[in-house]
Amino acid sequence: MTDALSERFSTEPYWTESLPPLPRTSRELPNNVDVIVVGGGYAGLSTALTLARANKSVIVFEAGRVGEGASSRSAGSLGNLPKAKLAQITARYGADVAREVYREARLAREYVERIIVDENIDCNLQTRGRVVAAHSERAYAKLEASLPTFRQTMGEVELLNSARQSAEIGSDAFHGVLVVKSSATLQPALFHRGLAHAALGAGVFLAEQRRVTDISRTNYGFEVVAGGHRYTSSEVIVATNAETGRDTSIMRTLRRRLTIVPAFALVTEEMPADQMRAVLPHLRSFSDTLQILHYMAPAGDKRLVVSGRAGRSDRDLRTKARRLFGFFQTRFPALRDARVSHCWSGTFALTDDWIPHIGVEEGVHYMLGCCGVGVPMSTYLGHRIGLKILGEETQASAYDRPLPSIPYWPANNIFLPAAVRALALRDRLFR
């Protein structure tokens, strides 16, 4: 096997490589607006778009370039499920809330699809479905036992045993597969860029490289310091997800309710169409049943995007890329001579209950804790905050509940790599 890394290996996200910067506008930033949004990812842009379409004046302050956060770094899976299992949510909040959380996860996916059509966003949306491969006999038996729940939560699914799985994956290293027909993928940076254009078109002020360093209450609303200048607004929304730092007192408070998980993704060099089909015959996305799962999907017609090993503290991106892609190369013979052209890092934010939250803290709205499903959830929940501010919600969102505190924070962040190693070991020992 040759080295898994291309000679032109890059540590920048593949998705943004040929994306020109957003056009600069000559519009001067107003000092006072209806709403200030902190963070220019999916959540911030989606909130801003909803509000601007209702004639609110909105500034989005972004510390770096708009889209530099996770929104242009993801693997592009557009699912319709939360990370938390139905049983977990039921145990914590009851069956009614669990049902609503799942129902709204489907709405989130539909909302993204609608916005792609309405805003004419060209982001390579593909609805080819997902193959979930059992890593052991036991995992297959669990998939089989859970089929009624899967049908209830995922819609059309099909289970194929190991003798039939070659119809779906070019690997005999797994113990059967579940095919989920509804799963989709998109090009995350193009989707983000489409949202940015829509927001600009609706009159939103996008202020790049303006880090928000203070948010304080006034008699009339809020005063916000961004890039060293003062601005006032009636409402403020914090939409900084895993990038929530110690910039302001409210962000410090909210950050303590998040576990920040290092994650990364890679993309292969171009390969012929028959090689792609030898790996994934129907070009569906792929994931396995391990606790720290592995994911792979077509990235356009000629490449594959891969992610996994989230939370692992590998030395550097080259090491990460070799280890992660090595996992796939040993299981998919058609990938033996394929090589990785890009591998980049990012972070995602986990909450204590593994569902994203919107809420209000000291009068400031927030959308945080996307739990790795932010493509649909950040976009949808950003929109929901917009509706809430406009007073247009007919029913409160099931995700609108205070971010729970995390026991032993920040120890959970410090010991995260060890906890992830323990989960991986558990996968190996109790197959």
Ligand SMILES: Cc1cc2nc3c(=O)[nH]c(=O)nc-3n(C[C@H](O)[C@H](O)[C@H](O)COP(=O)(O)OP(=O)(O)OC[C@H]3O[C@@H](n4cnc5c(N)ncnc54)[C@H](O)[C@@H]3O)c2cc1C
């Ligand atoms: C490697 C990887 C793979 C992933 N794969 C998937 C996937 O396949 N499917 C999926 O659904 N999700 C995936 N995710 C998660 C998804 O990308 C995120 O949940 C989503 O992008 C979060 O969007 P956001 O708008 O909430 O946050 P972000 O896009 O992170 O935006 C937050 C922004 O806030 C800005 N900011 C922070 N502090 C300040 C400040 N003080 N002032 C101004 N601006 C500030 C940051 O610069 C950043 O741009 C993945 C994430 C990673 C890292």
